[in-house]
Structure formats: C-alpha cells, structure tokens
Amino acid sequence: MLLHVLYLVAIVAEAMTAALAAGRRRMDWVGVCLLGSVTALGGGSCRDVLLGRYPLSWVENPALLGVTAVAAMATIPLARFMYSLRRLFLLLDAVGLVVFTVIGCNIAMAMGLSVPVAIMSGMITGCVGGVLRDVLCNDVPLLFRSELYASVSVLTGGAYIGGQAMALPHDAVLFAAMGFGLTLRLLALRFNWNMPRFIYTQDLH
Amino acid sequence: MLLHVLYLVAIVAEAMTAALAAGRRRMDWVGVCLLGSVTALGGGSCRDVLLGRYPLSWVENPALLGVTAVAAMATIPLARFMYSLRRLFLLLDAVGLVVFTVIGCNIAMAMGLSVPVAIMSGMITGCVGGVLRDVLCNDVPLLFRSELYASVSVLTGGAYIGGQAMALPHDAVLFAAMGFGLTLRLLALRFNWNMPRFIYTQDLH
C-alpha cells in the first residue's frame, strides 16, 4: 500500500534531518542514531501513549528501529551532499508531515474518537518528533515559532476528516488532503509565510 | 459543582500564563495556542499516563482543548493590561495550583492508590504543566528553583488526605485544605519565602 511506502519515506526523512541537527550539536555516532530514532518514531509513540494504544509501532515492528538508526548513520557520509539536495529534503520532510498527519487521524478515528481528538492525533503524530528533537538539542522548538508547520498539519487533518464526513471515496479524500497539505507547506517555505508573532516583554513578578 | 468551575478557572489561568511565556519567546500564534494547551492540560495528562488511567481528560472532553486554545489566544490582545492585573493573575494561578492538587489527590485515591502516591499525583497534576512550559521555552523549570510551588502542593495534598483520614466531612476538608494551600502560596509570594538553595560548583569528572 502506497501509504505504507510513504510512511517509510517519512521516517527516513525525519531521521536524516534529526541526524543533521545532531551534527550541529557535535553529538557522537550513538547520539546521532538515538536522536534519529527518537525524532522519527517519537510522534507516533507520544500519540499512542496519550491514547493508551498498545503496543507501540516499534515494539510491534522492531525493524523500524533499525531503519531509523541506519538512516541517521547514513546521513554522516552523505552530509556533504545535503546542501545541494536540500530542496529534495525539504520536499521529503513535507511529505513526512502530511503522511504522519493522515496516519494519526486514521488511528484516532479507528479508535472511535471525536473529530477534534482525531485532528490533535494527526498533529501530535506529525509534529511531536520535531519537538523532541529540538528539546533534546536544547532549542526552543521550531514548531512554536515558524513556517506554518503545525497549521499545515491541522488543516491537512481537517481536510481529510471533513472529506470523509462528506462520504467521498476514501482514497480520493486521502490524496486530496495530502496534496493540499503538501502544496500549502511548500508555498509556505517558498514564500516564507509565517503566522503573526506574539511579542511580550514584561515580567509579572 | 464548585470544584468543576474552579477547574475551568485553573486551566484558563494556566493557559494565559503560558501564553505570556510564549510571548516572551516571540512564538507565533499557533505556538501560543499549543503552549497554552500543553501547559494547562499537561499536568493532568502526565498524571493519567503515569497511573495508566485512560482516556485522558481532553480525549474524553475535547472542549477542553478549545477552552485552553481560546484562553491563550485571548491573552494576546489582553497582554497590555496584564501588568495592572498581575495580582488577580497570581491569585488565579495559586487557585489553579491548589485545585489541580486536590483533583489529582482525589483521582489517585479513587483508584485505591496509597497515600504517598496520592500526594505525588496531586503534585504532578499541579506542577508538571509548568515544567513542560519551561522545558519547551528552554528554561530551567521554575518549580525547581523558587517560591514553594511544589511544597505548597505537597502540603495541600497532605492536609486534604490527612483531613479525610480523620473522617471529617469531605467538603469541609476540601475547602480547608484549599484555603490553607492558597494562604501559604500567597504568603510565600508576598514575603518572597523560598526554600534554602543547594549550591555546588565542582565537577566530578
């Protein structure tokens, strides 16, 4: 199934971007593997823990640990080519975001949860991995600051669930929602779209 | 029920203080909503995950996600008045702490858990939201450094559970414990009470 292939592409892309973040923090090879796996599998794991859905994906299918660790390690020799491949990379990262999102929505709906929870489930699946990566690298999560990442996830999830509610065929809705989210994300990157910021400088104490 | 109303006041107050923290980090509007929701609902979610109590509150009642996101967004236009309202705010935040604490104790006792675990459950409910907020803002958690926040929670939980063990009427114990905790917290703020610090400067390696 195409979604399964896209899922593998997504976790590989997430593991590789996490490996580059590890390299920026001068981590050792073990740190690269661990950060890659935590980033790629952390969103889905967080979703499953919050929804009480056991076993987690990597417990059921431990090959995922190998895939993410190998993808992270492979980034080390490939790093010199990363800059010239950065457009491909940002594309794969955006594919990952929308694929994770629809998978997360799907899982919550299969559990019979409500629409807002399904949208949250999609957003957690798509975004929490990157938050864990940034916290472990001692950065303020990018998610909270830029580029419509979370917004794209919420809108993709909303389109996917809304389309199904209108009784349209599932696969058409799936690809339309993913295409919509992907387009939005790439436009946001291309034109540097951002949400307005809230800037506050006082201290209440 | 009064406790339910106070719970809503508490999550609104927590979401609003988190929104101000987001503003200090120049987060965008989505970051403000996310940080507000994570802070307000994170303590209870962490407690439920640690105790294995499913579904989580916001999964069962997704309106809570809306309440916290709206409270966080509403903070943006209100921010200019926050400084003059800071006493009201610190009062609401203190109310939140004691309300979260007694709710957390209650839940653990209803699960038949032991007294120390019930006190921990109260402290986790009352304090973990703020820890998540500080970690996501890339700060050392305030909880670990100041103002008897965790101590007030432990003492409130102890008073609440101790009073019940003495077979006093539940509502009287509830309000006495909350009044005691609230008074202690406000006195700590007013007179700048702090626990002694541990200062260590050597490195073992």
Place this chain on the structure above:
Amino acid sequence: MLLHVLYLVAIVAEAMTAALAAGRRRMDWVGVCLLGSVTALGGGSCRDVLLGRYPLSWVENPALLGVTAVAAMATIPLARFMYSLRRLFLLLDAVGLVVFTVIGCNIAMAMGLSVPVAIMSGMITGCVGGVLRDVLCNDVPLLFRSELYASVSVLTGGAYIGGQAMALPHDAVLFAAMGFGLTLRLLALRFNWNMPRFIYTQDLH
C-alpha cells in the same frame, strides 16, 4: 536477592548524581529532591509507559520515592566530600547503568517481547533518567555526546540476552554480562574512550 540490593544501590547513586547536578543549577531543596527522584525512577517509568506495563514501580512501591528523595537530600551535607569520593561514585554510577540495563531487558523478555525491543528496554531503563536530568537542567543530554554510556548499555543487554539464548545458566550469564558492561564502562572512563563525533555546520534553510 542480590539484584534487588544492587537496584537500591543504583537508584541511590542516580539520585545523588542528580542532586549534584541540581546544586550546579542552584536549585532549592525541593528541586533537589524532585530532580533526584525523577532521575532515579524516570528510566524505569519511561520504559513502563512505553511498554504499557502498569502499575509503575514507584506506584506499587512508594517507598522508592522516599529512598530517592532522602538520598538526594543527604547529598547536600555530603557534597563537600564528593570530590574525594568521586571514584567510588563513578563506580556506583557504572553499577547502576548495568543493573538498570539487565532489569530492563528482563522485564521486556518476561513480557514476551522481541530481542531488539528487550535491548531497547534495557537502554531506556539505564539511560533515560540521565536524559531527563539533563533536559530539566537545560543541558544537551550527556548521553548523546560522550563516554559510551548508551553503547555500554546496548552491549550489556546484548551479552545478557545472547548468553541466555545459548542456554547458559541464568545467574552466570547475568553476572558475566554485568561484569563485562562494568569493565567496559570503567575502561571508557579511565582511558577517555569516546565514539567518533559527527560535526555538521551548515543550515538547510
């Protein structure tokens, strides 16, 4: 049972090193207790939450909370002697790593999980407490940067599980794996062994 005694030594050692980290961040006494307990019990708690294994150890046996809090507090008056005791300390910390690792492997195997998941379970039990400590102290986790800590855990777990697969007597395998891991860790500390680092300085955006 010896493993149980070693487990208590391990959580005491972890709580005490966390207390020193708290002192470096000038935390107050409550922060010292909390950071000590979170560090000592966080690895096992994270493992149990990820594997869906309830109740957690400190919920079932709340005395563990007392042990870790007391160990952390006792570090404050003892801190002046820590430097002269640092070799004992690093030894106890290394004992803690291998003990936590074999306990984590054991638990996963008793749940019937696969070998890679059991090795991960050992590594999570051995290493996540220190990651939580570093994140709460606003540091990049040491685990990702130095001293074969995670590698020792993986190799110890692999030796322990591999030895059992060869149908060797359990206790012989247990002590051989722990001795192997302990030796490796102490050699790594003594000779300052490190994994190679990945250093990357470009930004993809």
